[in-house]
Amino acid sequence: MRNINEHTITEAVLRGMAGCESERLKEVMSALVRHLHDFAREVKLSEAEWEAGIRFLTATGQKCDDKRQEFILLSDTLGLSTLVVAQNHPVSTQATEATVFGPFYVEGAPQLPQGADISGGAAGEPLFVRATVHGPKGEAVADATVNVWQADSEGLYDVQRSALESAQGRALFRTDAQGRLDFRSKLPVPYPIPTDGPVGGMLKALERHPWRPAHVHFMIEAPDYQTLITHVFRDGDTYLDSDAVYGVRSSLVGDFRAHPAGSQAPDGSTAAQAFYTLDFDFVLERASG
Amino acid sequence: MRNINEHTITEAVLRGMAGCESERLKEVMSALVRHLHDFAREVKLSEAEWEAGIRFLTATGQKCDDKRQEFILLSDTLGLSTLVVAQNHPVSTQATEATVFGPFYVEGAPQLPQGADISGGAAGEPLFVRATVHGPKGEAVADATVNVWQADSEGLYDVQRSALESAQGRALFRTDAQGRLDFRSKLPVPYPIPTDGPVGGMLKALERHPWRPAHVHFMIEAPDYQTLITHVFRDGDTYLDSDAVYGVRSSLVGDFRAHPAGSQAPDGSTAAQAFYTLDFDFVLERASG
Numbered sequence: 001m002r003n004i005n006e007h008t009i010t011e012a013v014l015r016g017m018a019g020c021e022s023e024r025l026k027e028v029m030s031a032l033v034r035h036l037h038d039f040a041r042e043v044k045l046s047e048a049e050w051e052a053g054i055r056f057l058t059a060t061g062q063k064c065d066d067k068r069q070e071f072i073l074l075s076d077t078l079g080l081s082t083l084v085v086a087q088n089h090p091v092s093t094q095a096t097e098a099t100v101f102g103p104f105y106v107e108g109a110p111q112l113p114q115g116a117d118i119s120g121g122a123a124g125e126p127l128f129v130r131a132t133v134h135g136p137k138g139e140a141v142a143d144a145t146v147n148v149w150q151a152d153s154e155g156l157y158d159v160q161r162s163a164l165e166s167a168q169g170r171a172l173f174r175t176d177a178q179g180r181l182d183f184r185s186k187l188p189v190p191y192p193i194p195t196d197g198p199v200g201g202m203l204k205a206l207e208r209h210p211w212r213p214a215h216v217h218f219m220i221e222a223p224d225y226q227t228l229i230t231h232v233f234r235d236g237d238t239y240l241d242s243d244a245v246y247g248v249r250s251s252l253v254g255d256f257r258a259h260p261a262g263s264q265a266p267d268g269s270t271a272a273q274a275f276y277t278l279d280f281d282f283v284l285e286r287a288s289g
Numbered sequence: 290m291r292n293i294n295e296h297t298i299t300e301a302v303l304r305g306m307a308g309c310e311s312e313r314l315k316e317v318m319s320a321l322v323r324h325l326h327d328f329a330r331e332v333k334l335s336e337a338e339w340e341a342g343i344r345f346l347t348a349t350g351q352k353c354d355d356k357r358q359e360f361i362l363l364s365d366t367l368g369l370s371t372l373v374v375a376q377n378h379p380v381s382t383q384a385t386e387a388t389v390f391g392p393f394y395v396e397g398a399p400q401l402p403q404g405a406d407i408s409g410g411a412a413g414e415p416l417f418v419r420a421t422v423h424g425p426k427g428e429a430v431a432d433a434t435v436n437v438w439q440a441d442s443e444g445l446y447d448v449q450r451s452a453l454e455s456a457q458g459r460a461l462f463r464t465d466a467q468g469r470l471d472f473r474s475k476l477p478v479p480y481p482i483p484t485d486g487p488v489g490g491m492l493k494a495l496e497r498h499p500w501r502p503a504h505v506h507f508m509i510e511a512p513d514y515q516t517l518i519t520h521v522f523r524d525g526d527t528y529l530d531s532d533a534v535y536g537v538r539s540s541l542v543g544d545f546r547a548h549p550a551g552s553q554a555p556d557g558s559t560a561a562q563a564f565y566t567l568d569f570d571f572v573l574e575r576a577s578g
Contacts, residue, residue, distance in 0.1 A: 001532065001535065003537075006375040019497070020496050028332050029495060035324040036369060040372050045317070049317060050373045058360050061348075061349055071347050083298045088335060206306050246301055246302070249292050
């Protein structure tokens with residue numbers, strides 16, 4: 001294994017994995033090395049470009065902390081996240097489609113009761129969400145755990161506001177006996193993904209816009225069902241056809257209906273200001289086996 | 290651009306780069322996206338494996354600091370560094386071969402005079418290095434800048450010893466009017482690359498050993514010549530044929546000659562203890578253009 005050149009290196013690295021006992025790890029790492037090497041040979045990557053790549057990846061890792069996940073953002077903007085979600089969740093005629101997880105989920109969201117307002121004081125136009133969670137045969141999924149997270153009316157998630165000490169636009173609910181979940185929030189707006197890090201620099205260099213159409217994230221977990229990680233997008237949004245992370249599915253575009261001031265709100269009150277309602281039915285797949 | 294699946298995602302991401310004004314950036318990033326997507330489809334990467342990849346890359350970035358470059362170590366151990374060096378430095382019949390840069394170079398090494406001892410107090414068997422730097426026609430390259438760095442007799446570079454405040458086994462020299470460089474050091478020994486980070490975990494999972502054969506690093510720069518980044522390896526080393534970073538070239542294996550105590554050392558003294566000598570001639574390529 002001396003005098004390896006740009007052609008013989010690939011076989012040398014693959015041979016070095018021969019002793020690996022995990023067949024799957026060997027398969028994944030072998031394919032990774034083959035494709036990585038094919039890429040570098042195809043473009044005849046220069047040493048300066050290799051150095052730029054090392055610097056980029058290092059900066060991406062160093063931008064991550066407990067509230068920021070720049071590598072997920074990189075995966076999202078390069079389309080890898082959508083690819084992985086799509087190939088692991090074939091479109092079903094009955095179940096709600098999955099989409100990307102995104103970089104803004106954090107564990108430990110406050111558990112709130114049905115009907116609660118998740119906005120935590122954030123400004124914006126009132127939104128009443130009335131969701132249901134069903135199984136594939138129409139059965140209600142009671143007591144499902146539902147994580148909800150969304151940006152505020154300035155397009156920022158709570159974790160992007162360093163001065164903020166409590167959750168905004170983020171909560172954990174349980175569906176009721178009929179699989180229902182009602183809560184209040186603020187109308188989501190389109191927003192640019194964070195552009196102050198390496199991924200923002202990459203988008204700028206590629207002359208790509210950083211915008212995502214307005215949406216609310218949902219992660220729904222229940223025993224005997226597959227976990228559903230998805231968004232509901234707002235109909236009519238400018239960026240539905242150019243989402244910076246390629247996450248839009250037509251079936252996930254919800255009807256965010258506008259109601260004028262003076263209308264009766266879902267909670268029975270007469271609304272002093274205009275508000276929106278969203279009704280959405282989530283259908284889970286049964287867990288296999 | 291809605292309802293993208295694992296097959297249509299690639300074209301969607303490539304179309305998004307259409308506006309990029311740098312043709313080379315577009316070429317490199319398009320190839321990167323194609324190969325990254327091909328990899329994920331080929332192995333049908335699962336969501337759990339994707340998450341493990343995100344965690345691995347994040348940890349790799351966070352292991353980096355001003356003295357530790359875990360992404361270079363990753364590139365080295367996956368053979369990418371050797372591939373890039375090899376394809377940018379075709380083997381010449383006359384010039385010294387290049388090899389990997391490695392993760393342990395740091396800027397600002399102390400500039401020392403000819404004949405100096407670079408070991409900085411590190412333990413080990415004495416080594417006298419007598420090098421020359423020539424151009425392709427045999428002309429001496431005077432006043433070349435030569436960075437030298439190597440591990441100590443315990444296999445550690447100075448930057449791996451957090452308690453150490455000054456350089457050990459690291460120096461910057463200038464060749465003399467005849468292109469000569471003489472210095473003293475300690476005999477290099479084989480060592481494992483750092484295994485306390487994500488790359489060490491990867492090697493362990495793949496059941497690959499982390500050892501590199503003993504070597505001294507050289508980076509030689511001179512006006513009108515191409516910069517040479519290389520090692521001189523120690524002949525007879527156990528790991529010459531299984532270098533963890535695939536860097537060994539036969540032409541870079543040097544004759545580290547042993548001399549018994551009582552022999553005359555290159556500095557004219559009678560050596561009280563056994564010592565080694567290394568004579569090595571470096572030949573630089575002319576800069577093109």
